[in-house]
Amino acid sequence: MALTIATRQLDGVTILDLSGRITLGEGSVQLRDAIRDLIGKGVKHILLSLGNVNYIDSSGLGELVSAFTTAKNQNADVKLLNLTKKVKDVLQVTKLYTVFDIYDDEAHAIASFK
């Protein structure tokens, strides 16, 4: 299943609802383009909702890190919401769990940007 990305706005935060796989090729490129587009438009608060992401590989991890660093360089924030067990597992093994702000509750995640 390829990656699909749905975008919505809530209280000044742009939420990307991701669904599918973030892997080398299509999924990683889609995520990269979406993040660059938002950063290019001056969006400062980005929340990646990963509750329907059932698979991520090292390339996908790289895109999450790139999204994080690209945003930081533009004084923006990328945070993560609703990790599946598999994605959480991979983030913990690679110590990236300590890098990102991660939330299980959307309201708390939205509030954290203020």
Next chain:
Amino acid sequence: MTGPQTGRLSFKLASTMDSVAEIEAAAEKLTQAAGMDEDESFRVVMAVREAAVNAVLHGNGYDPNKQVSASFENTGKSLVISIADQGEGLDPDTLPDPLAPENLLRGTGRGIFLIRSFLDEVHFRQLHPGTELTLIKHLTPAATPDDVTQNDKDLDTN
């Protein structure tokens, strides 16, 4: 947990992402046939996929004149998967540590680390040309009162 079904499957594929998907699917079948639970299956399949991507992308560089060899075997005690490319070779000792603070925010360099993290044994062999990775995941037998404290690492008696 069902009993493991032994057998060996091997094939050669083109250096394409379709081949990566084919290798990933074969790994998934292998773990399912071995009765592995979903979490362990995910880890093994992910490691195999990373090895396949390395072979296709970094080893063979998508070269249509180079192939990727893959073999899958359930020995009854372990799952043994080999992935080989025909590239210039890889020295695993030269790879930077992706957990080091200076590397943590790098966009690449986690593939081999994930393979090593998710499997019990990983062996590199230089083929001149190419690199072969042999990935081994020990199978955990159904627990009995005598071995209930035994874990995967304890089974590594080779």
